[in-house]
Amino acid sequence: MSFTQRLRRTLRTPLGIVTMFAVFVLLVVAIIGPIFWQDTADRVDTTAIGRGGSAEHWFGTDALGRDIAARMIVATRLTLELTLGAVVIGGVGGFVLGTLPTVLGPRLARLVTALVNLLIAFPTLLFVLFLAIVFGVGTHGAVLAIGIGIVPTFARLIQNLAASVAGSDYVASARILGVGRFRLIVRHILPNIAEPVALFLFQAGAGILLAFSGLSFLGLGVQPPDYDWGRLLNEQLNRVYTHPESAVGPAVAIVLTGLAFNLVGEVLSQAGGRRGLRTAADRDHRATVPAPSDDPNGTAGDGTGPAPLLEVDRLRITFPGGHVAVRDVSLSVAPGEAVGIVGESGSGKSLTALAVAGLVPYPARVTARSITFDGVDPTAGARLGTSLSMVFQDPMASLNPALTIGRQLSEVAEVHLGHNRTQAMKRAVDRLRAVRIPDPEHRSGMRPSEFSGGMRQRTMIAMGLMGEPRLVIADEPTTALDVTVQAQVLALLRDVRTKSGAAVLMISHDIAVVSQVCERVMVMYAGRVVEELPTGDLVTGTAHPYTRALIGAVPDMTTDRGLPLVTIAGRPPGPGEDTPGCPFAPRCELATDRCHTDEPALERIDAARRVACWHPVITPPEARIETE
Template identity: 65%
Template sequence: MASGFPHRLGRVLRTPLGVAALSAVGVLALVAALGPPLFADAAARVDTAAAAGAGGAGHLFGTDNLGRDVAARVVVATRLTLGLTLLATAIGVTGGLLLGLAPTVLGRRAGRLVTAAVGVLVAFPGLLFVLFLATIFGAGTAGALLAVGLAIVPPAARLVQNLAAGVAGSDYVAAARILGVGRFRLVTRHVLPNIAEPAVLFTAQTMASILVAFSGLSFLGLGVQSPSYDWGSLLNEQLDRIYVDPVSALAPGAAIVFTGLAFSLAGEVIARAGGRDTTAAPASVPQPGPAAATPPDGALLHVDDLRVTFPGGQTPVRGLTLSIAAGEAVGLVGESGSGKSLSALAVAGLVPHPGRVSAAALRFDGHDVLRRPRTGTALAMVFQDPMASLNPALRVGRQLAEVAEVHLGATRSKAAARAVDRLAAVRIEDPARRARQRPHEYSGGMRQRAMIGMGLMGEPKLIIADEPTTALDVLVQRQILDLLGQVRAESGAALLLVSHDLAVVAQVCDRVLVMYAGRVVEELPVSDLAGRAAHPYTRALVGAVPTLDTDREARLATIQGRPPEPAERPDGCAFAPRCDRATARCLSERPDLTERGPHGRVACWHPVTAQVAGSVAGEAR
């Protein structure tokens, strides 16, 4: 069964609220279409003998000072009133979309300027803004149309800016950026579809305010001018009779109230049918740092002295150096806040604003990423939250197909066929049917598989998986890890696995880098992780992982203290305050990462040399 917006709208329209809204809008449309041709003569017929007559059988709401039928004039005015309301709404919403999306499309400085301008305009009282614009444009239909329409632009732009900022910070937008999707395509394919429903809701609810504002201008004599008339001007004509013949005086007002309620009901129907609400700025481009060391031979990815800084002196990543060979699986582990996920984002060029990336070298597949950030389909990213990684407004198959269309030049049909094939490759049953579904119809494990499938739409040489098993149960975790292993075996792609789970890393990776306070403190083979780790922090991490041999009566091992904040810059070893092997030298001098054996490196003045029995890798496998 279809589960998109049209289906939900159809269900809501069958409720009492939907029936009421549809009936009210239908009545308005019918009156606007048939009113002028059927009642124009009666509305224009002057009968001085019946001037200012009360309501009755001949004239339902009475007559005006020239004897013209008030009810007929209210009916005839419906078309002009609704038409002007729709035009003013179109002006306001179009202007709001253009200004609201401008920060997403324009550069950072221009975007800030637009945002500041919108903020100033929103702070100006709406009613005074309308009157100010009406005075500038002058009395008349055109002036009132521009005044009311332009007055809606600032609040519409502010709403669109907020919605677009929320969508721009989503993982699926980051995935599109890493694939090289341009700014305008990001807006049309990823931002607009996800803000469409709340924007339409805002439009429907704003139409009632626009109707009242336009009628108010006509009531004050600044809107529609004689011989034309709308409900506001009719209300002005009959106001002096409100104590003598309130029915004829309130007829235009009743039409305004009824129409405003119809617009509000329509907005509520759209809100219920939508059922979805929607700040990160564009990722910073890595900046060159000091002179780079020579990369190892055959390195697919080489990073030297990678640093990520934020305003206020915060440096979450402080000199990361790593190399990954083709087909190799490397794990990046550490406590929360150690900088491992931010390091992965920096490699992919996805560090959120206002972060700044610098490095002595950042090379991938023979290209300098510092000067050419886009890596195309050679680099695939699997994010931590699979629900946020997929665009909820698009079908899963369509999102996968876009990769092949943009980067491989495939036709729409061939791209769709490849998307189904890739879903099958990641073990999603009935891939053709699943490709037509949206992300909310997938389970957590299926969404993560779909993200891996998206990475396989091209020919990835490196897959960066940032906590790919977070929030998944143990069985699904095992399936995802087996799938990553299968993908590596079939495609020959290298893997950078970011995780805080040592057992997960031990199951998948060949080599492990342990991060603490933004730096790599140890690098070693997985086989040495439990028994031959040299850094006290690595030993503490391994000791904090319970195994089948752990004494159930004993308290779980923990690491006392807390990691330093990104803004803290200790002179010595950052782990020294939590280390029971620390000396005065550890507190005053920071150790560098030095070679330890043929396959390891450690940054510690007093590394552990004793071998410990047991193996996390063995437990995991």
């Protein structure tokens, strides 16, 4: 259900009806009050000075005989104008200051965040009073003081919300596509934080109304001959014991209007409460520096065939504290080739893929001898455009929940292909049809929440095909899908590769899934590549004990269902665990003393296979052929 539909439903509840009535009354009074009651409010009657409440003057008269009720009605417009003006100033200032860390570099982002933290630490009331003195006594000074006074609080809210959205996969996809910073904020971040922001602003309006009334009451706000409710309260306070209705009237108007602002915020909260924001993540940070190495086996490939489309040489990813998540990984992908990377959770395979796309999250640091994709270094901030597409693990997190499917796909064509909106939408519908989305014309106008998991994953593939990608990185594309939909997605990836000629780099923990799409497999363990081999050798040609254990843990049709499933004893090294020797040695049945002290290098055992093991199981080619 969309936000508009939920809002309509909320407005039909008792809370919604009361809120609409309160807003309607405020608007009517603010609009027609000065038109019909201005003369009455300004009329001086020396014969009726200081009277109490009566049928003629509901709240009595002031020191000049003017009707207090009429003045309250007339003051409604100015009070609301000042309140909304301060809300706009605080909202714009807070939005600018809050979104800056999302688009600035790390140093400037930390500087802006530190500034917000400093302003937050200063008491808001004292900050407002200080600004009121700086800007001067009067209406304009009060508006600026209160508006700027709420900027730090609003900026902190925006920072937190923007950070939670900026770490989402669909924002990462937009960055890969080269979407500009301004468009990234307006198109992808702002729509997804609009509901809590609107809620905050309306609820802050009640506090701003009270602050304005307080400044006017203290003589720092609205000055004669103008007046708002706070000014009226100040004028009548000395009569609170003789004619309390004269002072109670403005006070009640302030309280009821503040409640109306809170009611609007509550309605928005109920209407938007079912939409959740993604988990917070830090901004992406990219850096590449030379990593010295003299290992002659550091490069991937066999040196023959066409020049690699993607080539990674000695990739290393480290986190603060010295934790090395990826260690000296080298790989290459030729044009049109499909290569898989497999391994248990935490092996570093997804981080390797993110490094190729230049999306490793801050504060990780990427170093490598070289990373080259289609002639450019993606970690140095080079625009990859549509030459690289990425299919993330969770399609619901990869698609912007605030935009329709067609609008998200068409953005690629608008940004990179120069299409107008009509042309881009036509291409989006065509791409949806290509990935077998039924009734693509109708479904292009739907939102991701209205799609099934399999359809969302196919939509992600369609987004990657909006341009002409030379490489498709599929990071766990079938993890959350049932076996039937999984088979459809894998078949679709094979078709995409066949029809477009794109290379595929597939990341998965399931070695059986990778074998259905790829010709070559790289096995990672504890951040290292421990074996590389053709998929045709997976069953009988594996050399590393870890790869053999992975294959053995995959059940097939011949597996005895009466026996427990095969597992790999022990556990992989945890974050920060850096033990000497082979990282798999504690779990390996073939391990010797040397395995626990010396780490094996990744060495080539024939033209198509590499292995990092002191005791590899070498199967002769003829034996592999006979087994197959």
